[in-house]
Amino acid sequence: MTTVNVDLANRSYTIEIASGLLRRHNLFSDTVGKRRVAVISNSTVAPLYLNQLLNSLGQSGIATESLVLPDGEQYKNQTTLETIYDFLFEKKFDRKSMLIALGGGVIGDLVGYAAATFMRGIPFIQIPTTLLAQVDSSVGGKTGINHARGKNLIGAFHQPAVVITDIETLNTLPKREYLAGLAEVIKYGLIGDTEFFDWYEHNLTGILNRDAQLLEHLIARCCQNKASIVSADETESGVRAYLNFGHTFGHAIELGLGYGHWLHGEAVAAGMCLAAIASERMGLINSTARAAVERVIAATGLPTEAPVLGVDRYIDLMSLDKKVERGEVKFILLKEIGEAVSMPVPSEILRAILK
Structure with missing residues (x-):
């Protein structure tokens, strides 16, 4: 144990x-x-x-x-x-x-x-x-x-x-539910654990086959990552917000389609791809890093493209996000694989991505 x-x-x-x-x-x-x-x-x-x-x-x-x-x-x-x-x-x-x-x-x-x-x-x-x-x-x-x-x-x-x-x-656990859970696993690697992100991709076949030994390591590593963040910032006044990478877009997808149409992990997966595109457009990461995010999510069997809801609908839904401060949405973006940052995305970039 x-x-x-x-x-x-x-x-x-x-x-x-x-x-x-x-x-x-x-x-x-x-x-x-x-x-x-x-x-x-x-x-x-x-x-x-x-x-x-x-x-x-x-x-x-x-x-x-x-x-x-x-x-x-x-x-x-x-x-x-x-x-x-x-x-x-x-x-x-x-x-x-x-x-x-x-x-x-x-x-x-x-x-x-x-x-x-x-x-x-x-x-x-x-x-x-x-x-x-x-x-x-x-x-x-x-x-x-x-x-x-x-x-x-x-x-x-x-x-x-x-x-x-x-x-x-x-x-x-049904396959769809299992794959949806892997979205949060990928998230931990992207926001703060490059070594784990590489391990995950290297062991993906066994993970998809639900190898018990790999799963014990995978779950423990994710929990260790989250525990260290929660211990430092229990009530999300700082670094705990990084755990929401992909979630601002993802929650908009869930609400926009109606709860249950897309699973939470599926929406987060597409949301992470949108956040990676935003990170590239903002000059934080290069196309190679953005492609790596999409590659691993696709190999897992999760969606890399978000549903079409309309630009204004997305923006309206995201305005209800808990990370809104003084009317401005703070997005969790990538400075590189393994390092996250919180910042607003200029309206023109956000609209271009959603369009």
């Missing part, structure tokens, strides 16, 4: 990565203690792993209740959040209780936000079951829901007590 530490003083925690962790009931005893636990999952993941998890918790003598929500980005909203609250009140959970998020990024964000706000805050455990959640959304304490005007516009920073990453859950 590989352990990655997230150092945040009294909010520090570990990420445990290995195959078969859901069967190891002893992993939960120290973290949960005598708390009552509500396990919250979705209609896709629950039939596969909920009983296994409940059995492990039961073997440790942990009292549990479970709630299964509908699956999909379109359910990451206030209505579903109220469903979680209603369940917790109905089952008489209190400030000494704990939540467990069993699922992908949507479940992790929803359950994390419910934990951050229920009774003014209770602890929770992340058990991510998608690659995207394992390498990105389960780490760092960002929780929240979508709003009709934009993605993740309502939320809170609330760190998990522990992250349990069972690599075996990737065996049941």
